[in-house]
Amino acid sequence: MDAVPLRLNPGDDLRAALDAARAAHGCEAAFVVAGIGSLSTARLRLAGAKEPQSLAGDLEILTLCGTLSVDGSHLHMSIADAGGRVLGGHVAPGCIVRTTAELLIAWLPEWRFSREPDARTGYAELMARKA
Incomplete structure (x- = not known):
């Protein structure tokens, strides 16, 4: 595992920047361990909702994590x-x-993550395999 800090800049799309960082790093598996910063626009899909909700204004990222x-x-x-x-x-x-997003990414070069259909949940769920 290789943990690396990453800073995003004003105007960056958070999700697109993380996907681009993963591709640039050439790693097939990583965790966003932590993230803080600010947004001018947030799009969140709330629990059980089908579509994301948009919020605009001065917004603070309190927590951010994921795969x-x-x-x-x-x-x-x-x-x-x-x-x-x-x-x-x-x-x-x-x-x-909005101003910055400061993230800690844990790259896992010995792993490969994929998302595959799970009949039990009805969603494409994480499959973690040794690379």
Whole structure:
């Protein structure tokens, strides 16, 4: 395992930047161990919802974690708005960094993550295999 800090810049799409970092690193498996920062736009799919909800304004990333794989990322995040209200859910494309996002990525070169259909859940779920 190789843990590496990553900083995203204003205007970056959080999810797209993480997927690009995974591809650039050439690793097929990684965890986002931690993340903090700010967003101008957040798109979160709340528990049980079919579509993501959009929020705009001065938003703080309180927590960010998840998996990165060749089949896409699975990320969860909690954010707070300027009034201190907290919301969390699945990270959808379109979360735009406002000032910074500071992340810790754990690259796992000895593993391969994929997402495969699971009849029990009805979703494509994580499959972790030794590379």
